[in-house]
Amino acid sequence: MDVKIEPTWKSVLEKEFDKDYFGLLSEFVKKEYASKTIYPPPGFIFRAFWLTPFDKVKVVIIGQDPYHGPKQANGLCFAVNKGVTLPPSVQNIYKEIESDLDHKSKYPEGDLEEWAKQGVLLLNATLTVEANKAGSHQNKGWENFTDKVIKLLSEQREHLVFILWGNYAKKKGVVIDRQKHLVIESPHPSPFAARSGFFGSKPFSKCNEYLILNGCGPIVW
Numbered sequence: 001m002d003v004k005i006e007p008t009w010k011s012v013l014e015k016e017f018d019k020d021y022f023g024l025l026s027e028f029v030k031k032e033y034a035s036k037t038i039y040p041p042p043g044f045i046f047r048a049f050w051l052t053p054f055d056k057v058k059v060v061i062i063g064q065d066p067y068h069g070p071k072q073a074n075g076l077c078f079a080v081n082k083g084v085t086l087p088p089s090v091q092n093i094y095k096e097i098e099s100d101l102d103h104k105s106k107y108p109e110g111d112l113e114e115w116a117k118q119g120v121l122l123l124n125a126t127l128t129v130e131a132n133k134a135g136s137h138q139n140k141g142w143e144n145f146t147d148k149v150i151k152l153l154s155e156q157r158e159h160l161v162f163i164l165w166g167n168y169a170k171k172k173g174v175v176i177d178r179q180k181h182l183v184i185e186s187p188h189p190s191p192f193a194a195r196s197g198f199f200g201s202k203p204f205s206k207c208n209e210y211l212i213l214n215g216c217g218p219i220v221w
Helices: 007-017 020-035 047-051 088-101 113-117 142-156 166-175 203-213
Strands: 059-063 120-124 161-165 182-186
Touching: 007 142, 020 142, 047 113, 047 120, 059 142, 059 166, 088 203, 113 120, 120 142, 142 166, 161 166, 161 203, 166 182, 182 203
Parallel strands: 059 120, 059 161, 161 182
Antiparallel strands: none
């Protein structure tokens, strides 16, 4: 795996790339792309980092796996490529935006690139997946890497907003210093959980209120 990552991220993660687990992960990912259909396209594995440099992060949303269907995964958690049918979780996210902020999303196509450009790090715990096999690249090393990403953000930045949807994201968030940052937790926006507390949780207004209170501009959702 050719790790081409945005310079500010490279400076804080450089030691991670030299660790044994990352070498094994790289070899695994290379072989997978060479022999199978893997998502996202290789140039998009680190897209979240390119769109949201380390020093520009305001908000972190944590997902689990990339989508494993054709033309869906684009390197940003929950996002899909423009023109692709919106997955149910994304539809529910848009419903909550409209309910919470009293207007529809400014970016309804599902790509979420404009969120990322404003400082929303859309981070999947696992950055690659085999086609039609959810979770197929879990426990190969990606989780170690993304745990480190979250830890570095918690330690080296201040007044970030971490949005943790569902139990998996909540577990990933145990390393966050809640004295320095706002952590917003709720059930996952999937159809299985959205009505048990995601709807009505108002993460977008809570996020923006905190950002404004701490001298940061709000996110245009």
